[in-house]
Amino acid sequence: MHVRQIENASLDKIITQHYSDLAAxxxxxxxxxxxxxxxxxxYSADW
Incomplete structure (x- = not known):
C-alpha cells in the first residue's frame, strides 16, 4: 500500500505528510x- 501511496503522490510529499501525521x-x-x-x-482476507 505504501508503494501505491507514493505512486499516487511523490516520495517527498509522502515523507513530509507521514512525519507530520506521525507527530500529530x-x-x-x-x-x-x-x-x-x-x-x-x-488483501489478506482475499488469500
Missing amino acids: YGYDNAPLEVEAFEANKK
Missing part, C-alpha cells in the same frame, strides 16, 4: 498508516 496522530492513527492497515485487512 501517532503511528496507529496516522492517515497513511490507517489506509495501509485497512488495505492489509482487505
Whole structure:
C-alpha cells in the first residue's frame, strides 16, 4: 500500500505528510498508516 501511496503522490510529499501525521496522530492513527492497515485487512482476507 505504501508503494501505491507514493505512486499516487511523490516520495517527498509522502515523507513530509507521514512525519507530520506521525507527530500529530501517532503511528496507529496516522492517515497513511490507517489506509495501509485497512488495505492489509482487505488483501489478506482475499488469500
